[in-house]
Amino acid sequence: MMTEERWQAIINNDCAYDNQFFYGVKTTGIFCRPSCKSKIPNIENVRIFLDVQQALAEQFRPCKRCKPGEHRLPDEDWVAQMTEYIEKHYSKTLTLETLADICHGSPYHMQRTFKRIKGITPIEYIQETRISKAKQILASSDKTVKEIGFLTGIPNTAHFATLFKKKTGYTPTEYRKLNRKKK
Known part of the structure; x- marks a missing residue:
């Protein structure tokens, strides 16, 4: 109590x-x-x-x-806790310091452990999660690229479009058109 x-x-x-x-x-x-x-x-x-x-x-x-x-939380469980948090809060501002605070560790140790377990850094995982969500929204809605950027935690439209193309090979508009043709 x-x-x-x-x-x-x-x-x-x-x-x-x-x-x-x-x-x-x-x-x-x-x-x-x-x-x-x-x-x-x-x-x-x-x-x-x-x-x-x-x-x-x-x-x-x-x-x-x-x-x-x-008692020590196994590294795999710790990383699972981080990925769960990222997947639930990808639309918010996420930094290594924020994750370290929430997951009770130092940013440096968290970064190394995450990369060892997942093969990518927490920031790369955040970006992949955001782009994955953006792809879902692009394929299923008529929201503008700017709106989708905001919804996925990347409010700068130019940065969103550049990152999206870097990760998928397509601009958000090209990706939407490609997915509409498939349907």
């Missing part, structure tokens, strides 16, 4: 409370020690656990940064 004392321990990263309780963040599915230096979560998204086993039983994953109970 969340108390004012526990909340203060979390927001002040108070190591005196480590191993007295752990907290999980519902939106990320990660649990931490009170002393964790990760971004302060919204209080309404926090669950309190008395021990590591309780957090694990509730399907929360250990934080890569503070390693609660010395």
Whole structure:
């Protein structure tokens, strides 16, 4: 149960409370020690656990940064967590720093681990996800190229068109025409 004392321990990263309780963040599915230096979560998204086993039983994953109970999230699971976040939030501004904050790791370590597991960098994965979504929208709607760029997280139309052509070999307009002919 969340108390004012526990909340203060979390927001002040108070190591005196480590191993007295752990907290999980519902939106990320990660649990931490009170002393964790990760971004302060919204209080309404926090669950309190008395021990590591309780957090694990509730399907929360250990934080890569503070390693609660010395349990370490396997790299494959950590990358899966990142890709899931990217796929749900591709239309927002995503940076290595944002992903590192959300996934509780350093940007440098996250980048290396992601590339080792997926074969591409997180930024390349974000771009591929955005272009894939753009292709779906182009093939199934009459939205303008500018609108599609905004919907997929690339608000600069020129950059969107250049990136789309680089990744597909076609401009967005050419891709739309090609797909309409196939149908």
